[in-house]
Amino acid sequence: MKIVVLVKEVPDTYGDRKLSLETGLADRGASESVLDEIGERALEVALSYADKNAGTEVVVLSMAPESAAATVRKGLAMGAASAVQVVDEALLGADLGLTAEVLAAAVRKAGFDLVIGGNLSTDGSGGVLPAMIAELLEVPAATMLSSVEITDSAVSGSRVSDAATMQVSAPLPAVISITEALPDARFPNFKGIMAAKKKPFETWSLADLDLDAGDPAAARSIVIGLSEKPPREAGVKIVDEGDAGEKLAAYLVENRLA
Secondary structure, three states: OEEEEEOOEEEOOOOOOOEOOOOOOEOHHHOOEEEOHHHHHHHHHHHHHHHHOOOOEEEEEEEOOHHHHHHHHHHHHHOOOEEEEEOOHHHOOOOHHHHHHHHHHHHHHHOOOEEEEEOOOOOOOOOOHHHHHHHHHOOOEEEEEOEEEEOOOEEEEEEEOOOOEEEEEEEOOEEEEEOOOOOOOOOOOHHHHHHHOOOOEEEEOOOOOOOOOOOHHHHOOOOOOOOOOOOOOOOOOOOOOOOHHHHHHHHHHHOOOO
């Protein structure tokens, strides 16, 4: 069994996250960069299966700038057998369509039985990449899973909606995405960190994938307008002088909140 896990370097959710008003891209220098938590949970699903099933190979895959190598390597320290990072200057500012094409090509080149990703990154928040990748790979997709069960021939799990909980399954090879309902990821220990330095870490370019990004300005979606969000205005403060309830009710009615 070969499981490819999609991981991504993102700005720390606990730090400042800003867009460059000149390029429309995330300002990577505004906060510390970390491995996206949902990607770590996806990796935990793969590693938990590998712990119980000898012969399972777990590969972490990321499309990121060269500077993200140290972050991607955390996946090796957690227990993945190898890592692949797609790095190419032509991918700067890639939209979801181009990202899906590149990741699908990388997954195909690496070989896979199962691809696991998070349902939603904390920076782009597109929420569609796993389904797009499955379409390009021409394999089934089981997305938004809040539980996962993997066998030699299939993958299944539950998907929670507003109206019901669905049980879904797909034969392998397949692509799945998981939600934050899955367990937290394990922490890399000292042994894992040292072992990660000797594990295979490949860097691929678009040429290695036989892809051409073309001219993003001509063939891909681009940012045509961007403005900084205005600062939040001070809220209304109600001082209780015996009539706070009436003031609160009046405020709710005035703002159509009640």
